[in-house]
Amino acid sequence: MSSETIEHSPLHILFFPFMAHGHMIPMVDMAKLFASKGVKTTILTTPLNVPFIFKAIENSKTISNINIQTINFPCVEAGLPEGCENFHSIPSPEFAPLFFKSTVLLKEGFEQQLSLLHPDCVVADMFFTWTTDSSVKFDIPRIVFHGISLFSMCASICMEIHKPYEKASSDSELFVIPNLPGEIKITRIQVMDYFNNDVWTKRRKTIRESEKKSFGVLVNSFYELEGDYADYYRNVIGKRAWQIGPLFLCNKDKEQNKYRGEKSSIDENEWQKWLDTKEANSVVYVSFGSIAAFSDSQLKEIAIGLEASGKSFIWVVKKSKKDGEEAWLPEGYERRIEGKGLIIRGWAPQVLILEHEAIGAFITHCGWNSILEGVGAGVPFITWPVSAEQFYNEKLVVDVLKIGVPVGAKKWSLFTDIDDSVKRDAVEKSVRKILGKEEEAEEMRNKTKLLSKLARKAVIEGGSSDLELDAFIAELGSLRG
Ligand code: UDP
Numbered sequence: 001m002s003s004e005t006i007e008h009s010p011l012h013i014l015f016f017p018f019m020a021h022g023h024m025i026p027m028v029d030m031a032k033l034f035a036s037k038g039v040k041t042t043i044l045t046t047p048l049n050v051p052f053i054f055k056a057i058e059n060s061k062t063i064s065n066i067n068i069q070t071i072n073f074p075c076v077e078a079g080l081p082e083g084c085e086n087f088h089s090i091p092s093p094e095f096a097p098l099f100f101k102s103t104v105l106l107k108e109g110f111e112q113q114l115s116l117l118h119p120d121c122v123v124a125d126m127f128f129t130w131t132t133d134s135s136v137k138f139d140i141p142r143i144v145f146h147g148i149s150l151f152s153m154c155a156s157i158c159m160e161i162h163k164p165y166e167k168a169s170s171d172s173e174l175f176v177i178p179n180l181p182g183e184i185k186i187t188r189i190q191v192m193d194y195f196n197n198d199v200w201t202k203r204r205k206t207i208r209e210s211e212k213k214s215f216g217v218l219v220n221s222f223y224e225l226e227g228d229y230a231d232y233y234r235n236v237i238g239k240r241a242w243q244i245g246p247l248f249l250c251n252k253d254k255e256q257n258k259y260r261g262e263k264s265s266i267d268e269n270e271w272q273k274w275l276d277t278k279e280a281n282s283v284v285y286v287s288f289g290s291i292a293a294f295s296d297s298q299l300k301e302i303a304i305g306l307e308a309s310g311k312s313f314i315w316v317v318k319k320s321k322k323d324g325e326e327a328w329l330p331e332g333y334e335r336r337i338e339g340k341g342l343i344i345r346g347w348a349p350q351v352l353i354l355e356h357e358a359i360g361a362f363i364t365h366c367g368w369n370s371i372l373e374g375v376g377a378g379v380p381f382i383t384w385p386v387s388a389e390q391f392y393n394e395k396l397v398v399d400v401l402k403i404g405v406p407v408g409a410k411k412w413s414l415f416t417d418i419d420d421s422v423k424r425d426a427v428e429k430s431v432r433k434i435l436g437k438e439e440e441a442e443e444m445r446n447k448t449k450l451l452s453k454l455a456r457k458a459v460i461e462g463g464s465s466d467l468e469l470d471a472f473i474a475e476l477g478s479l480r481g
Helices: 003-008 021-036 047-057 093-117 131-137 150-162 198-212 223-236 254-258 268-276 296-309 350-354 368-377 390-400 424-434 439-459 464-478
Strands: 012-016 040-045 066-070 121-125 142-145 216-219 241-243 283-287 312-317 341-345 359-364 381-383 404-406
Touching: 012 021, 012 093, 021 040, 021 047, 021 066, 021 121, 021 142, 021 368, 021 464, 040 047, 040 093, 047 066, 093 131, 121 131, 131 142, 131 198, 150 223, 150 390, 223 241, 223 439, 223 464, 241 464, 254 350, 268 312, 268 341, 268 350, 283 296, 283 350, 296 312, 296 424, 350 359, 350 368, 359 368, 359 424, 368 390, 368 439, 381 390, 381 424, 390 404, 404 424, 424 439, 439 464
Parallel strands: 012 040, 012 121, 040 066, 121 142, 142 216, 216 241, 283 312, 283 359, 312 341, 359 381, 381 404
Antiparallel strands: none
């Protein structure tokens, strides 16, 4: 192409999401957002992930600006079962390390695409650390997408530098995360670094290294939500970040929000009609994202706690009846809760449910997408972190933003051996509290509603996220020279 043609052709960004719903969903939204600004976008994935992505973009008004390209994922060569191209299709949690490791086999296909497409920039998931060197090879800037909050990024960097958990004398001792604004306190068993095995320690080091060499990070968040931490990240840690979220708000109507990840396991009429019969802010929505899998005994405690609260609930359980006997379900449970509780086995249309006015609280594992979706819907939280950076998110929600109550989860875990020590009483009490009429609950509701307004304002023309998006696009354009 001549330099004149390049100058007049639209910017082209290649998006390369890690193959797990919690990573793919926001990155596909990001591609849609850039497409709505006239940027040509290509989403790179493996063949079996195409249907998830296609469903998510097919109703987009800017679909003509979005392409999907595929590269092969040699699962069998990697030691994974045939067709295991998404983290959700690993047969058991023990396969998780292999799945992460094997994504490096995508390198060759990725580089072929770079030489073919030669985009202006690559936005690649943090787990694809090797994409930084590949991009350097082709002289293309690489942006990192972590998919988490700046609060969590700052907290984990402070934790890595100062290692305060090494000085804690017991598992229950609360210590302050050094240098992080806000005097945030945590225990050592809530910190992933305390448990990290060699593989993860090495992986996180590689992530930091590849981040240092990249152009900057795009963040699914907005300034009004965590401004102190955005300032800290840029001014103290000294890295470049553009907050351009909440990304899910790029979906403007029901149709566009319908397909996120899997196909819904429940008919729209069913959940909608059920919720329509409930009063505003009276129902708790319970979901632990796409990965966290509790033991049967923990699920039973949740079941009994929800029932004892006397409040209405929608509970998403990642188990199907096909799994055989439902050992987690108390005897006669569904009969007893009829009209009061709705159990969705499998995949729920989360964004649509949260936005129903009957939903008054969200019991969440604190995955960052779920937090943003709850904030966007103006729904306060009961926090139940499990893994990854979720305990940091709990601190942001409970201690900084004051829009949630903790259920009392104590221990971080990674895919296997999930802590199952939360008792029914804790579930019951937290549900009563957050849906109650007391001043504290009222304040949390008001604060979350205000944040919801700010989130929506951030993404409209001239809002903080919209301006950062424009600034990023302009900077990318200026690189063409
Ligand atoms: N999700 C959904 N239905 C479900 C479970 C999850 O739509 O039944 C979506 C949810 O709305 C969010 C994503 O999957 O966008 C989960 O991301 P999150 O960061 O909350 O948690 P993760 O699954 O990565 O642990």
